Amino acid sequence: xxxxxxxxxxxxxxxxxxxxxxxxxxxxxxxxxxxxxxxxxxxxxxxxxxxxxxxxxxxxxxxxxxxxxxxxxxxxxxxxxxxxxxxxxxxxxxxxxxxxxxxxxxxxxxxxxxxxxxxxxxxxxxxxxxxxxxxxxxxxxxxxxxxxxxxxxxxxxxxxxxxxxxxxxxxxxxxxxxxxxxxxxxxxxxxxxxxxxxxxxxxxxxxxxxxxxxxxxxxxxxxxxxxxxxxxxxxxxxxxxxxxxxxxxxxxxxxxxxxxxxxxxxxxxxxxxxxxxxxxxxxxxxxxxxxxxxxxxxxxxxxxxxxxxxxxxxxxxxxxxxxxxxxxxxxxxxxxxxxxxxxxxxxxxxxxxxxxxxxxxxxxxxxxxxxxxxxxxxxxxxxxxxxxxxxxxxxxxxxxxxxxxxxxxxxxxxxxxxxxxxxxxxxxxxxxxxxxxxxxxxxxxxxxxxxxxxxxxxxxxxxxxxxx
Amino acid sequence: xxxxxxxxxxxxxxxxxxxxxxxxxxxxxxxxxxxxxxxxxxxxxxxxxxxxxxxxxxxxxxxxxxxxxxxxxxxxxxxxxxxxxxxxxxxxxxxxxxxxxxxxxxxxxxxxxxxxxxxxxxxxxxxxxxxxxxxxxxxxxxxxxxxxxxxxxxxxxxxxxxxxxxxxxxxxxxxxxxxxxxxxxxxxxxxxxxxxxxxxxxxxxxxxxxxxxxxxxxxxxxxxxxxxxxxxxxxxxxxxxxxxxxxxxxxxxxxxxxxxxxxxxxxxxxxxxxxxxxxxxxxxxxxxxxxxxxxxxxxxxxxxxxxxxxxxxxxxxxxxxxxxxxxxxxxxxxxxxxxxxxxxxxxxxxx
Numbered sequence: 001x002x003x004x005x006x007x008x009x010x011x012x013x014x015x016x017x018x019x020x021x022x023x024x025x026x027x028x029x030x031x032x033x034x035x036x037x038x039x040x041x042x043x044x045x046x047x048x049x050x051x052x053x054x055x056x057x058x059x060x061x062x063x064x065x066x067x068x069x070x071x072x073x074x075x076x077x078x079x080x081x082x083x084x085x086x087x088x089x090x091x092x093x094x095x096x097x098x099x100x101x102x103x104x105x106x107x108x109x110x111x112x113x114x115x116x117x118x119x120x121x122x123x124x125x126x127x128x129x130x131x132x133x134x135x136x137x138x139x140x141x142x143x144x145x146x147x148x149x150x151x152x153x154x155x156x157x158x159x160x161x162x163x164x165x166x167x168x169x170x171x172x173x174x175x176x177x178x179x180x181x182x183x184x185x186x187x188x189x190x191x192x193x194x195x196x197x198x199x200x201x202x203x204x205x206x207x208x209x210x211x212x213x214x215x216x217x218x219x220x221x222x223x224x225x226x227x228x229x230x231x232x233x234x235x236x237x238x239x240x241x242x243x244x245x246x247x248x249x250x251x252x253x254x255x256x257x258x259x260x261x262x263x264x265x266x267x268x269x270x271x272x273x274x275x276x277x278x279x280x281x282x283x284x285x286x287x288x289x290x291x292x293x294x295x296x297x298x299x300x301x302x303x304x305x306x307x308x309x310x311x312x313x314x315x316x317x318x319x320x321x322x323x324x325x326x327x328x329x330x331x332x333x334x335x336x337x338x339x340x341x342x343x344x345x346x347x348x349x350x351x352x353x354x355x356x357x358x359x360x361x362x363x364x365x366x367x368x369x370x371x372x373x374x375x376x377x378x379x380x381x382x383x384x385x386x387x388x389x390x391x392x393x394x395x396x397x398x399x400x401x402x403x404x405x406x407x408x409x410x411x412x413x414x415x416x417x418x419x420x421x422x423x424x425x426x427x428x429x430x431x432x433x434x435x436x437x438x439x440x441x442x443x444x445x446x447x448x449x450x451x452x453x454x455x456x457x458x459x460x461x462x463x464x465x466x467x468x
Numbered sequence: 469x470x471x472x473x474x475x476x477x478x479x480x481x482x483x484x485x486x487x488x489x490x491x492x493x494x495x496x497x498x499x500x501x502x503x504x505x506x507x508x509x510x511x512x513x514x515x516x517x518x519x520x521x522x523x524x525x526x527x528x529x530x531x532x533x534x535x536x537x538x539x540x541x542x543x544x545x546x547x548x549x550x551x552x553x554x555x556x557x558x559x560x561x562x563x564x565x566x567x568x569x570x571x572x573x574x575x576x577x578x579x580x581x582x583x584x585x586x587x588x589x590x591x592x593x594x595x596x597x598x599x600x601x602x603x604x605x606x607x608x609x610x611x612x613x614x615x616x617x618x619x620x621x622x623x624x625x626x627x628x629x630x631x632x633x634x635x636x637x638x639x640x641x642x643x644x645x646x647x648x649x650x651x652x653x654x655x656x657x658x659x660x661x662x663x664x665x666x667x668x669x670x671x672x673x674x675x676x677x678x679x680x681x682x683x684x685x686x687x688x689x690x691x692x693x694x695x696x697x698x699x700x701x702x703x704x705x706x707x708x709x710x711x712x713x714x715x716x717x718x719x720x721x722x723x724x725x726x727x728x729x730x731x732x733x734x735x736x737x738x739x740x741x742x743x744x745x746x747x748x749x750x751x752x753x754x755x756x757x758x759x760x761x762x763x764x765x766x767x768x769x770x771x772x773x774x775x776x777x778x779x780x781x782x783x784x785x786x787x788x789x790x791x792x793x794x795x796x797x798x799x800x801x802x803x804x805x806x807x808x809x810x811x812x813x814x815x816x817x818x819x
Contacts, residue, residue: 066525070529071562078554084544085540088537088540088544092533092538092764093764095536098533107523108522108783114518115518166763409549410551425559425563439574466511467515
C-alpha cells in the first residue's frame with residue numbers, strides 16, 4: 001500500500017473509532033443532565049440513583065472518548081502535513097475554538113460534577129451537569145464547521161503569494177449550509193445514540209424484572225427523547241442530502257450509483273453490481289421518482305450522472321478520475337438510511353407500548369431494544385463513510401486532492417508502525433471499555449450502593465468518599 | 469499590533485500553562501505508588517488531582533490547535549517530523565488518561581496494580597517526550613527549503629532535546645511532590661515531603677545544565693536568553709528553603725514558577741524562530757514565515773481575548789472548590805470524637 005492509502009486507512013480508522021464513543025458521550029451527557037434536573041426538582045431518590053448510575057456509564061465512556069480524541073488533534077500534522085500547511089489559516093481556527101470554548105468547559109465541569117456531589121451547592125452541581133452536556137455538544141459544532149469547510153469551502157480567498165486559502169469571512173464558515181444541517185444531523189444522531197444505550201440498559205433490567213420502577217422511568221425518558229430525535233433526524237438527513245446534491249453532486253450521484261443523467265430519477269433500494277466496472281447493474285428494487293425527491297426535493301428533479309460530472313470536472317480541474325468508490329457510497333447510504341428507518345419504527349413501537357402502559361412487560365419489544373444499542377453505532381459509522389468517502393478524490397472540494405495532502409516526510413514503514421500501535425491500543429481500550437460498561441450496567445446498583453438520604457451524624461469527622 | 473508576535477507569546481503562554489498545571493498531574497501520577505503504600509493511600513494521592521487532570525490536559529490540546537491556527541507551517545513540520553515520537557506520546561497520554569477512570573472500577577489487586585503501572589509509566593513518558601519535542605524546536609531538526617523534514621528517526625533524539633525532556637520529567641516529579649505536600653496530610657504528606665526534598669537536587673543540577681546549554685545554542689540577547697533559565701533555577705532553590713520551612717503553599721508556588729520559567733526559557737530563546745533547521749539557518753521556520761493571515765489572527769485574537777479569561781476564571785474556581793486536603797477514610801477511630809475539620813490520620817496506626 002502507498003503512503004496515501006495507509007494514511008487514509010489510519011485517519012479513517014481512528015476517526016470512526018473515536019466517533020463510536022463521541023455520540024454516546026454527547027447523548028448520555030444530555031440525558032444525565034435531564035435526570036439530574038428531575039432529581040433536583042423532585043428530590044426523589046430514584047432520580048438520584050438513575051443520575052449516578054447512568055452518570056457512571058457516561059464517565060467510563062468519556063475516558064475512551066477523550067483519549068481517542070487526542071489522536072485526532074495531532075494526526076492532521078502527523079500524517080497530513082501538506083494539507084495542514086495548505087489549509088491551516090482557515091481550518092485551524094475552528095479547531096482552536098473547539099478547545100477554548102468546548103473542551104475546557106466539558107473537562108473542567110465534568111471534574112466538578114464527578115467530585116462535587118457533597119461539595120457543591122445543589123444548584124451549582126446541577127449547572128455543572130448541563131455545562132458538561134453543552135461542552136460536549138459544542139465541541140461537535142466546531143469540528144463540524146471545520147469538516148463542512150472541507151466539503152464546501154467558503155469564506156476564503158486564495159493568497160496570491162502562497163497559493164493557499166486564507167480566511168476572509170468567519171461568518172461564512174459558521175453559516176455554511178453544509179455545516180448548519182450537518183451539525184444538526186450529528187447532534188440528533190448523538191441524541192439517538194444516547195437514548196438507545198439508556199433504553200438498552202433499562203430494557204435489560206425490565207426483562208429480568210429487577211428494579212422495575214426505576215428502569216421504567218429511564219426507559220420512558222429514553223423513548224421520550226428518542227422518538228422526536230429519530231423522526232426529526234430522518235427529515236434533517238434527507239434535507240442534508242439535498243444540500244449536498246447542490247454543493248457535492250458527485251457524492252450524491254455516487255451514493256445512488258447513478259452513472260448517467262436522469263430526471264425523474266428512481267431510487268435503487270437494492271441492486272447487484274453498479275460499481276466502477278459495471279455501469280449497468282441489476283436493479284432488484286427501484287422506486288420511481290424517489291431519488292428525484294431525495295436529491296432535489298421535487299417530483300421530477302434532475303440528478304446529474306457520474307459520467308457527466310466526471311467529464312465536467314476534468315474540464316474544470318484537469319485529467320483524473322473524480323468518481324469516489326461507488327460500492328462504499330451506495331451501501332453506506334443504505335445501511336445508514338435503512339437502519340435509521342428501523343430505529344424510527346422501534347421508537348414508534350416503544351411509544352405505542354408505553355401508551356398502552358405495558359412497557360415493563362413487553363417482552364419482545366424489550367428484547368429487541370436491548371440488542372438495538374448496536375444500531376446507532378453502525379448508522380453513525382455508515383454516515384461518516386458516506387460523507388468522507390463521497391468527498392474523494394478531494395481533501396478540500398475543488399481546492400486540494402487527498403493525494404496532495406499527505407505528509408511527504410513520513411514513510412510507509414512509519415505509518416504501518418503507527419497503524420499497528422493504534423489498532424492494538426484502541427482494541428485493548430475498547431475491550432476494557434465494553435467490559436467495564438457491561439459489568440457496571442449489570443451490577444452497578446449493588447457495587448456502589450447509593451448514599452443514605454440524610455447524612456449520618458455520628459460525631460465522626462466528615463471524610464470525603466474517594467471517587468477515583 | 470503585530471499579531472504573529474502576539475500569537476507566538478500566546479502559544480508560549482499555553483504551553484507554559486500546560487506544564488505548570490498538567491506538570492503536577494504527571495508528578496502525582498508518577499508518585500502515587502511512592503507516597504501511597506496501600507491501595508487507599510494510592511487512591512488518596514490520585515484523588516488530589518481527580519477533579520483537575522482532564523481540564524489541565526486541554527491546555528495541551530489548545531496549545532497544539534493554537535499552533536495549527538496561527539502558524540500552520542510550524543504545526544505541520546513539527547508533528548510530521550517527530551512522527552514516531554508523537555505516536556509514543558499519544559500512547560502514553562492514552563494509557564495515563566484511562567487509568568484514572570479504570571483503576572478504581574474493579575476491586576481486584578491485580579487490576580489496580582496494572583492500571584497503577586499504566587498511570588505511572590504514562591505520567592513519566594509524557595513530560596519526557598513533550599520536553600524532547602520542545603527542546604528540538606531550539607536544537608534544530610533537518611529541514612529543507614520547502615519547510616519539510618529531511619531527516620530520519622535518528623535525527624529526532626537530539627542531545628539538547630533529551631536534556632529538556634529529562635528536566636521536564638524531574639520538574640514534574642518535584643512539582644507533583646509539592647502539590648501532594650499541599651493537598652494531603654499525615655503519612656502521605658510526610659512521604660511526599662521527603663520525595664520533594666530528595667528530588668530537588670537532581671532537578672537543580674539539570675536546571676543548571678539547562679541554564680548553560682540553552683543560551684549557548686540560541687541567538688537570543690543575554691537577558692532574554694539567560695535570565696529565565698537562571699530565574700527557574702533560583703525558584704527551585706527557593707522551593708528547597710520553603711519546603712524545609714514547611715511553607716506548603718509557597719513551596720508549591722515556587723515549583724510552579726520554576727516549571728513556568730523553564731518552559732518560557734525555551735520560547736524566549738527560540739524567538740523569532742519557531743523551529744530551527746539544523747542543516748541551514750536559512751531554512752529556519754520563523755514567526756513571520758509561518759504565520760497565518762491577518763484576518764485569521766484577528767478572529768483568533770478576539771475569540772481568545774474573550775475566552776481565555778473566562779476559562780481561567782472557572783478553572784481557577786474549581787481549584788478553590790476542591791481546596792481541602794484529601795484525607796480518605798480513617799483506618800482507626802480518631803482520638804478526638806468532636807466534629808470539626810478532619811482530624812489528621814494517626815500516623816502510628818497505619819502500617
